[in-house]
Amino acid sequence: MFGPDKCGSTNKVHFIFRHKNPKTGEYEEKHLKNTPMARITKQTSLYTLIVKPDQTYEIRIDGETARAGSLLEDFEPAVNPDKEIDDPKDTKPEDWVEDAKIADPKEKKPSDWDEDAPYEIVDGEAEKPADWLENEPTTIPDPEAEKPEDWDDEEDGDWEPPTIRNPKCDDASGCGPWEKPMKPNPEYKGKWTAALIDNPLYKGIWAPKKITNPAYYEDKAPADFEPMGAIGFEIWTMQNDILFDNIYIGHSISDAESFGNSTFTPKKDTEKAVEESEAPKPDEKDDSPIKSPSDLSFTADPVTFVTEKVKLFIEIAKRDPIQAVTFVPEVSAPLGIGLLTLLLVLLGGVGGGAAAVSANAPSKEELQQKAKVAQAKAAATKEQVVEAVSSGTQRVQEEVNKRTTRSSAE
Numbered sequence: 001m002f003g004p005d006k007c008g009s010t011n012k013v014h015f016i017f018r019h020k021n022p023k024t025g026e027y028e029e030k031h032l033k034n035t036p037m038a039r040i041t042k043q044t045s046l047y048t049l050i051v052k053p054d055q056t057y058e059i060r061i062d063g064e065t066a067r068a069g070s071l072l073e074d075f076e077p078a079v080n081p082d083k084e085i086d087d088p089k090d091t092k093p094e095d096w097v098e099d100a101k102i103a104d105p106k107e108k109k110p111s112d113w114d115e116d117a118p119y120e121i122v123d124g125e126a127e128k129p130a131d132w133l134e135n136e137p138t139t140i141p142d143p144e145a146e147k148p149e150d151w152d153d154e155e156d157g158d159w160e161p162p163t164i165r166n167p168k169c170d171d172a173s174g175c176g177p178w179e180k181p182m183k184p185n186p187e188y189k190g191k192w193t194a195a196l197i198d199n200p201l202y203k204g205i206w207a208p209k210k211i212t213n214p215a216y217y218e219d220k221a222p223a224d225f226e227p228m229g230a231i232g233f234e235i236w237t238m239q240n241d242i243l244f245d246n247i248y249i250g251h252s253i254s255d256a257e258s259f260g261n262s263t264f265t266p267k268k269d270t271e272k273a274v275e276e277s278e279a280p281k282p283d284e285k286d287d288s289p290i291k292s293p294s295d296l297s298f299t300a301d302p303v304t305f306v307t308e309k310v311k312l313f314i315e316i317a318k319r320d321p322i323q324a325v326t327f328v329p330e331v332s333a334p335l336g337i338g339l340l341t342l343l344l345v346l347l348g349g350v351g352g353g354a355a356a357v358s359a360n361a362p363s364k365e366e367l368q369q370k371a372k373v374a375q376a377k378a379a380a381t382k383e384q385v386v387e388a389v390s391s392g393t394q395r396v397q398e399e400v401n402k403r404t405t406r407s408s409a410e
Contacts, residue, residue, distance in 0.1 A: 001234070002049045004038030011037050013059060013066065015049060017225065019079055023217050030075040030222075036066035043271045046264040050253060051223050062268070063260065071222045079222045083213055090208035097201040103194040113192050123183040129173035136175040139163040 001016040012035040018027045039045050039061050048060035051071070058068040072079055128134075145161035153159065169175040233244060246263040248256050 003047055004040070004045075006038050006040050007236070011040070013038050013047065013061070015057065015059060017222075019219070019222055020226075021215075021217070022219060023215060028077065030071075030077065030079060032067075033074055033076050034067065034069075036061065043275070044264065044267050046260055046268075048256065048260070050256075051225070053221075053223060055221065055223050057223075062264075063257075080218050081213055081216055083216050084210040085213045086208040087211045088208075092206045092208075096206050097199060097203050098205055099199050100202050101196040102199045104197045105194075107194040109192045113189055114187065115189070115191050117187045117189065118185055119188050120182040121185045122180050124180070126180045128178045131172045132178050133168060133172050133175045134178055136166055136168050136172075138166055138169060138175045140166045 001014050004013050005011070014035065015032040016029050019030050020027050036059055046060075046062050048058075048063070050058040050060070052058075055071045056069065057071060057074075059066045140163060141161040142164045143161075147159045147161075151159050166175055228249060231247060231249065235242070246259070248259045250256060
């Protein structure tokens with residue numbers, strides 16, 4: 001038998017041949033021990049077995065060698081039996097000792113050895129921590145829990161809030177009744193056993209004596225298979241579309257290779273081309289300008305929606321933060337006024353920094369005057385940001401309401 005086998009955790013290419021015992025005339029199956037793995041894909045695979053007159057074999061998968069070896073060495077049971085076998089009539093003597101070590105008979109348990117001493121004892125020196133809250137429970141009813149509106153005391157019983165860990169215990173060493181902890185018992189010794197010594201009666205591991213194998217034979221040419229009158233397929237599957245064709249049995253490796261090149265290779269190339277044509281194409285680079293918010297859909301692709309909105313917000317904010325707040329409210333509303341004001345200040349500082357490098361240093365009076373002007377602009381800007389964020393938030397809420405209504409209708 002030759003071919004792939006994939007069932008559960010089993011994945012191998014079988015090679016099994018029936019060998020005739022020249023002495024008894026009985027047949028016995030010889031299984032390849034180190035089998036290669038089957039190649040399980042959606043494409044056609046070509047499995048080839050070559051048995052050579054020099055008693056070697058070769059397994060190929062899609063024309064590539066997957067395993068090669070000797071018929072006389074790589075199969076189980078072996079083709080040729082052992083020359084010697086264990087004497088089936090030989091039995092182990094009753095006084096045969098196989099224990100290499102024994103307990104020292106001269107050693108005695110010490111009189112002070114207490115096998116009943118516990119492994120741990122109460123730590124008598126331990127003292128309760130000063131901040132231990134002994135009158136505080138470890139858990140308390142959740143003060144934020146509320147009784148559900150649909151709770152029916154007659155059907156559901158008296159409602160009780162769920163318990164949570166007492167927050168007072170987090171700031172102390174512990175809560176509740178305090179008990180002294182346990183510590184390792186210095187008197188603990190466990191069960192006493194005598195030390196082991198070499199067994200003077202030890203004779204080693206017993207094994208029956210060997211005798212000549214009466215069934216021994218030597219077949220130097222197991223590759224001389226008997227004539228093959230037919231072929232068959234052993235199939236157990238729960239899948240469809242499993243096909244077999246182009247079977248070759250012969251004595252010429254070159255003819256088999258030529259047959260595979262004319263039948264398998266063209267089919268393999270065609271299947272590969274079809275698979276590549278049906279494979280999803282990688283996304284092409286999008287060189288289009290910044291999209292309008294109305295062109296994006298959160299329900300269609302949430303990740304792209306959020307990513308593109310953030311990119312658009314940043315690009316517009318570089319030119320006009322107020323416009324960014326108004327135009328992309330989905331991003332500006334969660335950011336809040338504080339971050340937008342900081343963005344305005346940073347953008348303003350960057351914009352005016354270059355011109356200040358080449359100018360003469362201003363006087364103290366000029367600095368004070370500029371500071372007043374900056375404060376006034378900042379106040380006005382903050383009001384604009386508040387208005388823009390408020391307007392943006394309202395637009396976002398309106399959009400959410402539309403989506404919720406649309407989803408409910410669907």
